[in-house]
Structures are given as structure tokens and as C-alpha cells.
Amino acid sequence: MIESTTGTTAFVLAGGGTKGSFEAGALAYLVGTERIIPDIVTATSAGAIAAAVLAQARTHDEFAQRVQEIEDDILAMTRTEHVFGEQAWLRALKGTALGRSVQSAVTQGAGTQGATPVVTLNQAMPGYGVDTAIGRPPSIRAQRRAARKVRRQRQRRMFRLAAGALHRLPMAHKRLATSGSSVLTLEPLAAALRQGGQSGIQPIDLALISRPGLQLRLAVVALRAGVLRYVTENGTIVEEDAQTPAPGPAAGPVDLVEGALASASVPLVFPPRHLADDDYVDGGVLQIIPIRAAVQLGASRIIAVVAMPLALARDERNFAESQAANVGIRAMGMIGMAARQQENLATPLPAGVTLTTIDPIIDVVGLFEVQPGLLRINKDYGWLRAADILAPGCPTMVAEVAEATHRLIRARLQAWHIEESLWVSTLRTGEIDAGTMALIRELKQEIYAVVDQRKQLGFPVPDGCEVWWTDYEAHGGLRPSNLPACPEPLR
Numbered sequence: 211m212i213e214s215t216t217g218t219t220a221f222v223l224a225g226g227g228t229k230g231s232f233e234a235g236a237l238a239y240l241v242g243t244e245r246i247i248p249d250i251v252t253a254t255s256a257g258a259i260a261a262a263v264l265a266q267a268r269t270h271d272e273f274a275q276r277v278q279e280i281e282d283d284i285l286a287m288t289r290t291e292h293v294f295g296e297q298a299w300l301r302a303l304k305g306t307a308l309g310r311s312v313q314s315a316v317t318q319g320a321g322t323q324g325a326t327p328v329v330t331l332n333q334a335m336p337g338y339g340v341d342t343a344i345g346r347p348p349s350i351r352a353q354r355r356a357a358r359k360v361r362r363q364r365q366r367r368m369f370r371l372a373a374g375a376l377h378r379l380p381m382a383h384k385r386l387a388t389s390g391s392s393v394l395t396l397e398p399l400a401a402a403l404r405q406g407g408q409s410g411i412q413p414i415d416l417a418l419i420s421r422p423g424l425q426l427r428l429a430v431v432a433l434r435a436g437v438l439r440y441v442t443e444n445g446t447i448v449e450e451d452a453q454t455p456a457p458g459p460a461a462g463p464v465d466l467v468e469g470a471l472a473s474a475s476v477p478l479v480f481p482p483r484h485l486a487d488d489d490y491v492d493g494g495v496l497q498i499i500p501i502r503a504a505v506q507l508g509a510s511r512i513i514a515v516v517a518m519p520l521a522l523a524r525d526e527r528n529f530a531e532s533q534a535a536n537v538g539i540r541a542m543g544m545i546g547m548a549a550r551q552q553e554n555l556a557t558p559l560p561a562g563v564t565l566t567t568i569d570p571i572i573d574v575v576g577l578f579e580v581q582p583g584l585l586r587i588n589k590d591y592g593w594l595r596a597a598d599i600l601a602p603g604c605p606t607m608v609a610e611v612a613e614a615t616h617r618l619i620r621a622r623l624q625a626w627h628i629e630e631s632l633w634v635s636t637l638r639t640g641e642i643d644a645g646t647m648a649l650i651r652e653l654k655q656e657i658y659a660v661v662d663q664r665k666q667l668g669f670p671v672p673d674g675c676e677v678w679w680t681d682y683e684a685h686g687g688l689r690p691s692n693l694p695a696c697p698e699p700l701r
Contacts, residue, residue: 211429217510223263225255225474225494225549226517227577228288229570231585233260233515235592236295236568239344240513243670244600247273247512252338252452252503253439254429254493256517258473259283259701261402265426265443279412282588286410287399291421331455396480403467416466420444423579427452427503428466428473428492433482435460438496440503441469447486450502457545462486498547501565501604510562514555515592516569522548568596572619579589583626583684591619593672601669611669618660618678626683636690647697654679 221240223233237260240246253261260280264482266272320408361659402411403537417608419426437487438450445463447456455461464485472483472490482489493500522544559565572586575581598612632646658679680687 218249218508219246219250219511220250220504220507220509221261222499222512222514223251223253223257223261223264223503224499224514224516224518225257225492227256228257228284228478228516228579228585229573229575229577229587229588230260231281231284231575231579232517232570232592232595233257234277235589235594236515236596237277237592238589238672239593239596239600239670241270241273241277243597245270245508246513248424249426250425250504250507250509252427252429252500252507253473254498254500255474255476257515258428258470258493259399259403260416261420261426261428261502262470263412263582266415268421268423275458278522283411284585284589285582288582288585289409300402316326316645326591347695354616373621375490376407386625400467400471402488403470408534414467415471416445419466421537427505429497429500429503430472430485430490431493431495432488432490433458434488438493440500441466441473441485445469452506456486459487484682494547496550496551497554498550501554501557505559505563507558511563512559512563513567514565514567515596515693516551518551518569520551522553523570566599568592568599571616572623574619574623581686583686584623585618585629586684587622587626590622590675590678591615594618597670604618607667611664613669614660618657621653621656621660622678624682625650625657626685629682630685633685633687633690633693636693642692642693642694647694651697651699658699 221237223230226232233256248264249269251261251265263280263283264273264276267276295345295701303442398409399411399660401407402409403414406413407411420443424443426441427448430439430441431437432439432449439456440448440450440452441462441464442448443466445466447460447462447464447469448454449456456620462485466486468483472485473493475481475483475491477491477495482491484490497503499514501512501514525540554567556565569592570588572591574591575584579585579588594615598608601611628646628650632643636642661671661675661678679699680696
């Protein structure tokens, strides 16, 4: 455990949609195990929603309560109707395959590189991956033939989607003129953060946030002024130096929940939100990890919790023949965000100021993941990653334990995907595949071995981690009645 130090501690919470489940796990370790509490919290986007919850606390017990609330909120957000509303033009397509496809592409389509698929590309499209007959990659001609097949399938699918929604398109086009600034809205989340309700998301008490004892800065980008600003704990909008109030009426004050939602309003996905005299969007456009604000507020110890890997994984898709949306997401989205993260982390630090970065290496979930099981894995990854990065002792041993953590997370990811496939096939056929059950046992064995090694070396493990190898991962829907108990590892 890190000894308490004098000085001012800042938590910096980055953006990343429901990838923020990693941040929830890291916060649980920082507050629950290390007993570190912040004097300053700066945040962007999804991190801003978590920061608004966290900023209601002042004592250690209050922070521990709010961290648990953040975890609960993230799991409640897997019910998309509790978070996202449809724009009028998308509602006009309700009930059509095209409407479902558009919403799914936004809320579930941002995939990851971290998961291990159950079905390989070569199994799905023989001849496109490796030529199993001769054991080497297919010829260029075969690859092009397979690529043309994929394009034709995509074109036929889009034609069917458009044809099925043909009678709705005139109304959708009409409504696009008045509600076309985005695909979805955050109004359900706004209502939950203000009033609570059946969603399970707890309301935010603005009076608790505005108390003395903690400085809060939520990064937002003003579209009219074209600048980065921050919303403070009392609803004042300040300039990029995190201290000077914006000029005249631009300073507000504004509703802090609106400020948090503005910080999370990803352009094109969600509409801008009006604050004071300007329209604001996601602060991650300019500051996805707002370390500079923590420095400007006088932090001497900065702990930055990052939701997305700092190194962008290679993507083997053929972008020369891909849809424009895929190219745009990759070029301006993923590559742009990775570059901004690196730039933000390179913020110059004054003498005596320390920066600790807790970052994922494996990309566990998509930006708008809705599978509770995957979010739980990502949360546990954040806890373990924080423990590894803050661990004292021999650097070689710490590095070996950190690498074992990545093996554990990959094993849990693979187990989740295999179990998901098993549940579907069991419900469909009623049969249990012995080979699949054996593979699950092997994965549980690896998970158990990593946790046991951590314990033997004196590294912390989260409470209740035994379920990682004694039970199935969390899945949606009812468990098949004939599915046997999870095969425990051999010890």
C-alpha cells in the first residue's frame, strides 16, 4: 500500500464511453485498497459523468460509497433505454431493419481488438484467411474474389434494409431537417442523473458537489467560440487555464449535470448542449485526458486513469474497399483519439509534480458496450491494472505479474465468448458439447493459476474473485436449464 503523502492529489478521468468501466475498477482499488482520495478531479466525456458522481464525496467513506455508485451506474447503463433517446428522424424508422441497424451501429458497433472470437474468419469465409488445404495464405486473386463477395453481400444487405424502410423514408427525411444534428440523445440519462427512477442510476446532488473541499473541472468544447473550457464544481465555466471565468455571460453559472452531459456529447452521435451563451460538445475533442487542468490547479500528485489503450492495435481490414464510415471512424476517431491521448500525457509537469498513469493494454469493450459480463471483466481489469502499476518492489517481478494480469483478462474474455456461444447452441439444440466444456475448464485453470500466483507473491486480489474460476461469466438472459455447473479447474 502506498503511504499517504502531503500535497494535493488529483484524479484525472479520461473519456471512452462504457470503456469507463475500467476506470470504475481502478477507482475502486485507489479508494478502497490504497485509501487515496482526491482534492482535485478533472475529467472528460464518460469520465465527466463518473467525476460528477465522485465529486459528491469529501471523506474516505463517502468516496468509497460513490465509487460503488459509479460501478452500479455503469451496469445500469447496459439498458440502453436508460441512457439513449432516439432523434425524431430515427424514430420515424422505428420497427424497420434499417432503424435497428443504425442504432445498433452506434450503440454496439464500436468493437474491440481485445476479444478472442469463437469463429475464425477462415471458418466464416473459407478461402479468405488461410488456405487450409495447402497451409499458406491464399493467392491475391482469391483474396480479391473473397473481398468482392463481401462487398456484394453488403450491397444486397443495404438494398434490403432500404427497401424494408421505403415507406418510412419520406417522414424520416422530413424530420432529419429539424433533428439531424445527431443519431441519439442523452435525455434519458439526463433525467436519471437529476431524478433517479427505475433505471437504477442514482441522482446527483449538486449541493454536495458545490461544498468546499474539492475542485472539479469537466472539459467541454465551445463550438461557437472554438475553444476548450471547463465547468467547475459550482457551475462556473472557466477558460482553458482552468481558473479564469469565461468572459461575461459565457461564465454562467450553468447546471453541473448539463455540464457533465455536454462533456459526454460525442459529436454526431449526440447533439451539442447549450450552456450559457454557447453550444458545447465532448471535451475529448481537445483534451481527452485533462492533465493540464490538474497541473494548473496546483496538484502535486496526479493519478490519470485512462479508459482506452494508449497504443492503437493494428486493424487488418481492407480500408481501401471499406465503407466510408469505417474509414472515418478509424482515421478521425480511433487514430485521432490515440494521438490526443499521447499528446495529453506529454503535458509538461512542474518540478516536484508526479504523474501516475493507469491504462489498459487490452481493449476489452467497445465504446458503447451493452454486455454486463464484458463490462464486469473490464472493471476487474481496471482494479488489477491499478494494483500492478502502484505495486512496490522488484520491477522485474512487478512486470511479470502485470503480464500475468493480461493473460488472465484474455482468458476471461475468451471464456466469455465461448460461454456465450455455448449458451446459444444449448438453447437451440439442447445438447452440451464436451469439447467446449473442456476448453472452458482449461481457461478457468489458467485464471485460477494467475490469481494463486498473485496471492503467493503477496499481490492483492479483489474480494470475491473466486467466481472467476468457479462460475460462468455474466451473460444476458436466462441460463439454459440443462447447462451443467461450470467446470472448476483441477488443482
